[in-house]
Amino acid sequence: MAGGHAHALHLDTGSLVHRFPPEAKVAATVAFTIAVVATPREQFWAFGAYALLVAAVAVLARVPARWLLTRSLIELPFVLFAFLLPFVGTGERVGWLGLSLSVDGLYGAWNILAKGTLGVLASLLLAASTTTRDLILGLDRLRCPQILTQIATFMLRYLDVLAGEARRMRIARLSRGDDPRFLWQLRGYAAGVGALFLRAFERGERVYLAMVSRGYDGRLPPGWREAGAATAGQWAGAAVVPAAAAAVAVTAVLR
């Protein structure tokens, strides 16, 4: 069967950070990211302070640096164009190793790289310490519209099922000698994607029928979601990191 394991971005070390309620962690991550983004790019020291905060949380969560850094490479395609900025930027220029670089472009590149990296690291820490299931639960408790959390819930449940179907269809195709190497040989693949869509559609219908058979009337009952919500103490604990980040951001803006 498909999957069989927890999500690749989750690292269960059972630390204090892992045991925090998800809604507090989600809110803290968002607040931290906002503080980082609001910081003026010239205040280099502030980004150093943020990096220390991230490192402190990583240590507390017992997430190894290597684990974090390899996964943060996901950021690369998104910041690639930041490396172009020093070359294409306008205004004052400086010479470095025989290259003429734009000062404004250098600042721009630094801005994207530093803020992007901090955001990715914070998200990775959230993902490492929170199961996908808990993330949705946290969003739900933060009053995220139920339609969005419901969609996310279905996605979480059926992504593996669909991936398994896609894999079995692919194997069946390859077993009959399909070996698409060129664009004009993609017919089988394209038909497979269409068939997969139809199967997903039909499954959706059957899932709905099964839900209606158990009394579903358009709203998921709240019942089992109330237990385990964050206490005031846990909110305060989770607020430490974003509060520190906010203090850094305010200082950086005022300087």
Place this chain on the structure above:
Amino acid sequence: MSLDVRGVRYAYPDGHVALAGVDLAVTRGERVALLGPNGAGKTTLVLHLNGILTGGGGSVAVGGLTVDRDRATLAEIRRRVGIVFQDPDDQLFLPTVAEDVAFGPANLGLRGAELAARVDEALAAVGMSEHRERAPHHLSFGQRRRVAVATVLAMHPEILVLDEPSSNLDPASRRELAEILRELPVTLLMVTHDLPYALELCHRSVILDAGRIVADGPTGSLLADADLLARHRLELPYGFVGAAPAGHGAQPGTLPAGDTVVSRG
């Protein structure tokens, strides 16, 4: 009377007649197998039992309550008829086993400790208590089918309807499920073309073909009637032909010759 189906007819929008007047009565506590070849209308009949399909004529009553379009009636009917669908991946849609089992009773308005008690009880009945926090896709197929049974047991149904319960199960899971089903104190309607499974679990069987009930009688007698089976594209697996094996529904080693099969075909 748990289930009373009278003259139910249904034609799909393309004109294909799936049910051409079905009569079926099941008394409380009975275990009945609904046999029939592919395309006989078995699943269509199942969807009539809890009012998902209606409007073709005839009536369905569950525990004395007649299915109609009234919302409150439908809600009660869906509590009384617990349908376990063929593919557990269709039934189990929530991220953890416990949440999925809680879904039905929560729809009935149960909350808190009462809801938790229903979940515990249903999971215990299918032997899945220790897997309550796991994700359905981490379970084996047999385990998922057992959880699917638990999701409707938690609603305390009047009648449990199983659509092809033995399909895709390995022999051990098949036997484990049979042991669980045999112990459940509920009325059972089992849709299947797995004839040995019907013999093992159900004393009585009905054969549905071309939208009609064509035979109704003790499972052992029906399965001993080779002509009847052949007329309706039903076959015992290789090695079983000519002598239905001993099972829970029949006397061990003998076929109950005294029982009469009511053939309506």
